[in-house]
Amino acid sequence: VVQEIVELRRIGFRFIALADDNFYPVTLEDLEMASRRKDPRQLHELEAIRAERFELMEQLARLPKDLIFFTQITMEAAQDSEFLRAMKKARVRGALVGVESVTPDGLKDIYKEFNVAGDELVERLRQFRHNGVAVLGSFIFGLPSDRSDTFSATVDVAQRSEVSFAQFVMLTPLPGTIDFKRWEEEVAGKEALVNGIPLTRYWLIPPSDRPKVYMPHPSMSSEEVRQRTQTAWDDFYSFASIWKRSRIVGKVSERLAFLLISKLYRQMYANTGIATDSARVSRASGTARWMAKPLQRFFAAPKMPDLQVPQI
Known part of the structure; x- marks a missing residue:
């Protein structure tokens, strides 16, 4: 991993995404449970995995200071101050956190009851920000379990939690999930055909003809x-809300870039409707490219062809 990062920095890349489904592979609770079970073998394995991650972050910290990293992480990391400090030292400045729902019932719907809700959720998310992530x-x-007021309540929690960015997605029946199996059973024998494909x-339907597919809701239509999802995007990404969040950076030029x-980000991920055709995608991509052009200088860096892998 570090070798690949060094090679990218040599040719001028300085913002790098660490594409790990969970950058925090061992939680404090995992260690505690292994200890309570008096399972020294499993405890040793977990401690070794945790040590490897700290070693990686130590190596990242020794790389050029203009390198910035992003990753994906679970909510449990907010309770691990040692891990958050190591992330800050390694310049892991951003992380996607799967909050999913802000209500206890919503978390039950997606089998994520280990996440927290309400004010406790707000405080957990703030811990990332307080540690520079x-x-x-x-x-x-x-x-x-979503109701009409869930949408505005979710935006409110996102604002109070001081998250820098948010994405609001509609529940989709993805192959291999329980939701997909339930949806497939519900529409069996009466599913619509598109180009002769059920x-x-x-996913077999050509992208230009493929409709958006969402899980049916018990009390609200997909439309x-x-x-309401689009309204959530609009509210969170209003100019006033963004400018308020931009205080995480210092200079006016940096706030404007933010x-x-x-x-x-909003243009790229929230402007497609219930069905997306190829022309619509092309327009969205063209607008995104136009908006991104002034930002290129913030992401480029002078090449460092002689950079070597740091030694610990």
Whole structure:
């Protein structure tokens, strides 16, 4: 991993995403449970995995100071101050956190009851910010327990939690999930055909003709969920909200860049409707490219062809 990062920095890249589904592979609770079970073998394995991650972060910290890293992480990391300090030292400045839902019932819907809700959720998310890690919070709408007021309540929690970015996605039946199995059973024998392909095999439909597929909701139509989801995007990414969040950076030029990046993120991920055709995607991509052009200088860096892998 470090060798690949060094090679990227040699040719001028300085913002790098560490594409790990969970950058925090061993939680404090994992260690505590192994200890309580008096299982020295498992405890040793977990401690070794944790030590490897700290070693990686130590190596990252020794790389050029202009390198900035982003990753994905679970909420449990907010309780591990030692790990957060190591992330800060390694310049892991951003992390996608799967919050999913801000209500206890919503967390039950997605089998994530180990996450927290309400004010406790707000405080957990703030811990990342207080340790120099900007959070991209990911929230799901359209869960069976969602009501009409869930959307605004979710935006409110995202704002109070001081997350720098947020994405609001509609519940989609992804192959291999319980949701997909339930949806497939519900529409069996009556699913629509697109180009002769059953909607339950939507990934086989050509992208230009592929409709958006969402899980049916018990009390709201897909269109209502879609409209309320778009409103959540609009509220979170309003100019006033973005400018307030931009205080995490210092200079006015950096705050303006933060504003533009926020608007770019919203343009790329929230402007498609319930069905996306190729022309619509092309327009969205063209606008995104136009918005991104002024930001290129913030992401480029002078090449360092002689950079070597640091030794610990």
